Amino acid sequence: MVHILSGYQTRFGEIWNSSLKNLIQESGFGAIKNSGIDKKDIDNVFIGNMAGGKYTGQEHLGALTTTSLGLSVPSVHCEAACASGAVAFQQAYYKIKSGESRVALVVGAEKMTDVIGDEAVSILMGAGDSETESFIGLPFSGLYALMAKIHMNKFGTTSEQLANVSVINHKHGTNNKLAQFNTEITIRNVLESTMIADPLHLLDCSPLTDGAAAVILTSDDIAKEYDNPIKVKACACFTDTLALYKRESLFKLKSAIKAGENVFKDSGLKTRDIDVLEVHDCFSINEILCLEALGFCKEGRGGRFVEDDEISLDGSIPTNTTGGLKSCGHPVGATGVRQILDVVNQIQGKSINQVKAKNGLCLNIGGSGATAVAHIFGVE
Amino acid sequence: MVHILSGYQTRFGEIWNSSLKNLIQESGFGAIKNSGIDKKDIDNVFIGNMAGGKYTGQEHLGALTTTSLGLSVPSVHCEAACASGAVAFQQAYYKIKSGESRVALVVGAEKMTDVIGDEAVSILMGAGDSETESFIGLPFSGLYALMAKIHMNKFGTTSEQLANVSVINHKHGTNNKLAQFNTEITIRNVLESTMIADPLHLLDCSPLTDGAAAVILTSDDIAKEYDNPIKVKACACFTDTLALYKRESLFKLKSAIKAGENVFKDSGLKTRDIDVLEVHDCFSINEILCLEALGFCKEGRGGRFVEDDEISLDGSIPTNTTGGLKSCGHPVGATGVRQILDVVNQIQGKSINQVKAKNGLCLNIGGSGATAVAHIFGVE
Numbered sequence: 001m002v003h004i005l006s007g008y009q010t011r012f013g014e015i016w017n018s019s020l021k022n023l024i025q026e027s028g029f030g031a032i033k034n035s036g037i038d039k040k041d042i043d044n045v046f047i048g049n050m051a052g053g054k055y056t057g058q059e060h061l062g063a064l065t066t067t068s069l070g071l072s073v074p075s076v077h078c079e080a081a082c083a084s085g086a087v088a089f090q091q092a093y094y095k096i097k098s099g100e101s102r103v104a105l106v107v108g109a110e111k112m113t114d115v116i117g118d119e120a121v122s123i124l125m126g127a128g129d130s131e132t133e134s135f136i137g138l139p140f141s142g143l144y145a146l147m148a149k150i151h152m153n154k155f156g157t158t159s160e161q162l163a164n165v166s167v168i169n170h171k172h173g174t175n176n177k178l179a180q181f182n183t184e185i186t187i188r189n190v191l192e193s194t195m196i197a198d199p200l201h202l203l204d205c206s207p208l209t210d211g212a213a214a215v216i217l218t219s220d221d222i223a224k225e226y227d228n229p230i231k232v233k234a235c236a237c238f239t240d241t242l243a244l245y246k247r248e249s250l251f252k253l254k255s256a257i258k259a260g261e262n263v264f265k266d267s268g269l270k271t272r273d274i275d276v277l278e279v280h281d282c283f284s285i286n287e288i289l290c291l292e293a294l295g296f297c298k299e300g301r302g303g304r305f306v307e308d309d310e311i312s313l314d315g316s317i318p319t320n321t322t323g324g325l326k327s328c329g330h331p332v333g334a335t336g337v338r339q340i341l342d343v344v345n346q347i348q349g350k351s352i353n354q355v356k357a358k359n360g361l362c363l364n365i366g367g368s369g370a371t372a373v374a375h376i377f378g379v380e
Numbered sequence: 381m382v383h384i385l386s387g388y389q390t391r392f393g394e395i396w397n398s399s400l401k402n403l404i405q406e407s408g409f410g411a412i413k414n415s416g417i418d419k420k421d422i423d424n425v426f427i428g429n430m431a432g433g434k435y436t437g438q439e440h441l442g443a444l445t446t447t448s449l450g451l452s453v454p455s456v457h458c459e460a461a462c463a464s465g466a467v468a469f470q471q472a473y474y475k476i477k478s479g480e481s482r483v484a485l486v487v488g489a490e491k492m493t494d495v496i497g498d499e500a501v502s503i504l505m506g507a508g509d510s511e512t513e514s515f516i517g518l519p520f521s522g523l524y525a526l527m528a529k530i531h532m533n534k535f536g537t538t539s540e541q542l543a544n545v546s547v548i549n550h551k552h553g554t555n556n557k558l559a560q561f562n563t564e565i566t567i568r569n570v571l572e573s574t575m576i577a578d579p580l581h582l583l584d585c586s587p588l589t590d591g592a593a594a595v596i597l598t599s600d601d602i603a604k605e606y607d608n609p610i611k612v613k614a615c616a617c618f619t620d621t622l623a624l625y626k627r628e629s630l631f632k633l634k635s636a637i638k639a640g641e642n643v644f645k646d647s648g649l650k651t652r653d654i655d656v657l658e659v660h661d662c663f664s665i666n667e668i669l670c671l672e673a674l675g676f677c678k679e680g681r682g683g684r685f686v687e688d689d690e691i692s693l694d695g696s697i698p699t700n701t702t703g704g705l706k707s708c709g710h711p712v713g714a715t716g717v718r719q720i721l722d723v724v725n726q727i728q729g730k731s732i733n734q735v736k737a738k739n740g741l742c743l744n745i746g747g748s749g750a751t752a753v754a755h756i757f758g759v760e
Contacts, residue, residue, distance in 0.1 A: 021511070054433050057514060059506035060461040063750035066619040067509075067626075072635065074617035075751070076467045077459040081440040087456045091471050098477035126439035129447075131401070134437060237454035239446040246447075255452065370443035371455070 002096045002232045003223035004377065005035035006348075007215035007341040012329035013180040015210040020049075020056045020111035023212035025068045028107055031214035032069075036226065037103060042216075044101040045075035048088030048108040049333035052077075054123045056111050065107055081127030082282060083366030084108065085213070085336025086373035090235055092217050102219045108337030109212035120208045124332070127367040129243035141205060141283065143244050143368040145197035148285035150251045152199065154300065157288065159199050161303030163190035165284035166203050166326050168312055173323020175352055180209055180329030204284040209329030213338040230344045233269070233359070233376040236262035242370045255372035256293035256363060263361065264295075267376045271295050274376070275357035276346045277317050278339035280365035281324040287311075290363050291319070294374075318355045321346060336364035336373065343377055382476045382612045383603035384757065385415035386728075387595035387721040392709035393560040395590040400429075400436045400491035403592035405448045407714075408487050411594035412449075416606060417483060422596075424481040425455035428468030428488040429713035432457075434503045436491050445487055461507030462662060463617075463746030464488065465593070465716025466753035470615055472597050482599045488717030489592035500588050504712070507747040509623035521585060521663065523624050523748040525577035528665035531631045532579065534680065537668065539579050541683030543570035545664035546583050546706050548692055553703025555732055560589055560709030584664040589709030593718040610724045613649070613739070613756040616642035622750045635752035636673035636743060643741065644675075647756045651675050654756070655737035656726045657691075657699040658719035660745035661706050667691075670743050671699070674754075698735045701726060716744035716753065723757055 008030025010023050018026070024047070032039050045066050053059040062075030078088040085108030092104040112120050125134035128143065151157045167187055173179040185203060193202040223229040238258040241247055247254065264270060271294065279290035288302030296317050297305035305311070311319035322328060322342045325335060343360035345351040359378035365371070388410025390403050398406070404427070412419050425446050433439040442455030458468040465488030472484040492500050505514035508523065531537045547567055553559040565583060573582040603609040618638040621627055627634065644650060651674065659670035668682030676697050677685035685691070691699035702708060702722045705715060723740035725731040739758035745751070 019511075051433050051439055053431050053503070053506045056510065057506055058510040059431055059459060060508070060622065060747050060750060062460050062467070063619045063622045063747060064509075067622040067750065072619050072638070074470075075460075075619050076471065076617075078471075079439060079457040079459060080442050080455075087442070090454075091456065091458075091474075094471075094478040094480055095474045097480065098474040100474055100477065123433070126433045126437055128440070129444075130436065130438040131399075237456075239443045239452050239455050242440060242443045242447040258452070367440050367443060370440060370447065 001220050002093050003218050003229035004344050005037065005216045005218055005226050005229055007031045007213060008034050009178050009213040009338055009341055010211050011178050012209050012211035012331060014113045020052055020058060020109060021064060021068050023111060023210060024065050024107055024109045027212035027214035028069045028105060031105060031216050035216040037216055041103045042071060042105050043073050044092065044095055044104040045071060045073055046088040046092045046104060046106045047077050048084035048336055049077060049110055050079055050081055050084045051123050051126060055115060080371045081366035082332045083336055083364045083371045083373045084333040086364035087237060089337060089340060090237060090373060093232055093235055096217055096219050102222050104217045105214060106217060106337060107212060107214040108334040110331035110333040111210045112208045112331060113210050132243045132245060141197040141200055144283040144285050145200045147251045148199050151285060157303035159191060160187055161307050162204055162284040163187040164306045165281060165287045166190050169281060169320050169324035169326040172321050172353055173327025176322045179323045179327050180207055181327050200283055206282045206325035206330040209331040211329060211331035211334045213334050213341050215337060215341055228348050230347050230377050230379060233378045234263040234266035235375045237373045240370050244368045251289060253289050253293040253369040253372060255369055256290060256365065259372040259374035260294040263374045263376045269359060269376060273359050274317065274361045276321060276343055276355055276360040277319040278343050278362040279319060280363055281320060281326050282330060286365060294363060313353050313355060321353045321355060339364055340375060347377060347379055381600050382473050383598050383609035384724050385417065385596045385598055385606050385609055387411045387593060388414050389558050389593040389718055389721055390591050391558050392589050392591035392711060394493045400432055400438060400489060401444060401448050403491060403590065404445050404487055404489045407592035407594035408449045408485060411485060411596050415596040417596055421483045422451060422485050423453050424475055424484040425451060425453055426468040426472045426484060426486045427457050428464035428716060429457060429490055430459055430461055430464045431503050431506060435495060460751045461746035462712045463716055463744045463751045463753045464713040466744035467617060469717060469720060470617060470753060473612055473615055476597055476599050482602050484597045485594060486597060486717060487592060487594040488714040490711035490713040491590045492588045492711060493590050512623045512625060521577040521580055524663040524665050525580045527631050528579050531665060537683035539571060540567055541687050542584055542664040543567040544686045545661060545667045546570050549661060549700050549704035549706040552701050552733055553707025556702045559703045559707050560587055561707050580663055586662050586705035586710040589711040591709060591711035591714045593714050593721050595717060595721055608728050610727050610757050610759060613758050614643040614646035615755045617753045620750050624748045631669060633669050633673040633749040633752060635749055636670060636745065639752040639754035640674040643754045643756045649739060649756060654739050654741045656701060656723055656735055656740040657697050658723050658742040659699060660743055661700060661704040662710060666745060674743060693733055693735060701733045701735060719744055720755060727757060727759055
């Protein structure tokens, strides 16, 4: 079994006075301190980052991370677009499970605001299929807008239901000191915000963000020496076609459906056993697609599920309880690790907007669903 | 135990009619065919690539690789500069060792010639420390030139000895149909070629290259159904400071020394047990530093060791028997996998320039030594 001791998140936002390296350092040292681990016991380092080379001119991020923390242990940079953080976490998990590591540090980090907005979006398009999407100028807002349009036409999902996703995420983020935005918004605010790609308004979209998050993973023998370690009960990763147009269904997240089925099967748990959920709301429609993919509601019913307040703190499945990508911000390489840390904090009983949680699930999506990474965490 | 069945290498060179995706496809399908594995048995895919985002506009390379091969299994892109291929291989190794994979495909690929030469070098500088190296315009030729100067001043290593490294690598590559260069060169050719960064001439430097290589790894139960699987006897990865100036010694590859010590310890083998060697000759001086770091000769004696023909096919340790980075070319993300495949081919008795080999060692270096990844492979 592999366990998470604790972690650390930097403030998410436009952090102009911190470089990528500074963010990595702050989160790495913070996770070491919060977990109580001795730095010299860390025997492996993993970093999730999507595009440090393009955003900051720095590749070779494994070595950057170890050198920043004064370590000389094995390290590797893992990338899977917006799922980079979760795939880095998984490599650490497998290395501990293989017996070749006892204490691993996983950092997720991205520094996106050192380039101008247009360039930042153009860099993100590297997560799509270069031949059929990025090079023709189709960004992710456009891809998710296509998915949203189809969902609306097929199931009657409304713009108000989409807006509701953002409203709830912003509500959950109001008291999150580490979030990029702390303002409550209304459905009217969303619907009156600039149209980015019909039907997605500005406030249906997560922002460009700087930030980092880190967690410490350990093997059984180390975990038992610490208070309140959280078990990694199951993990899965699946891929779908990189290009959206090649899929049988443009709105089904096949990779997420498979990843969800796998983590439920491997953990022996059902959706009703999950007390807290983190899903990938890069655009409001994606939170709806994730809820459907994981089976928390039926296909096509995600809009209504959100409208019925099922994902609020007192709903049937409290989701994105710290604000999600929309309110926390979305430093792409950091998000997967931030999601994991927030679920761990909930299970350890030290979260903001605390809910009663024994088991939690995280779903981190790369691109328009070409990569999906799911984890279930718990205490028993 | 983890095993390698077989693999495939594309031609290395300026492959103008193949995209990064084409190279990945050719190597992936080639490895599947050569190993005799059924494609549907592949349960994990790993890809090593340094800078696809900058060279080709394509990130999210794990999903690109699975989608290119018609797979939907877990996949992750691993990066560690010029050691990206070997770190990708290691993640596959640990996942199989953890019991979570039985058949993994590892691809290393880089497409470097779609940008102009200056830009290609500038992209490579992302492997150095952005704050103290890349942003001041210090490229890797300059960093390795510093290391060479110190080695020459301290140990009396000569330009002729450096040149000898390239001469031998080119000699080994003359009959390698997959190599970028098949021409024999002389010491005089090297010394009369353009000075790039004193003391390194043009012919001390490996070229910019497009190419891909892939191997199939399996668990014990699968390997026994195939002829001649090669065991992964040991693997190690260590890191040093990203910035060269921060190191205690500017010529000692501390990361490689530690990685070497570890693979020898874990395999129970000594240098005398190694029959074939692949080391990282991105610049001629680096082959000398690698030979010293691994203990094949004493510190400071690498130049003489090469001069004495110890690394030739009939020397005490046949090294880079297919041409090394200098003659094969150096598609950075592919090199680590190409090295592994070439050692495997030697041990399986199907290499060009065949030597008698039961055990082989590969050392893949990232940056100026910030990452070192070593593996020992063998049959018994």
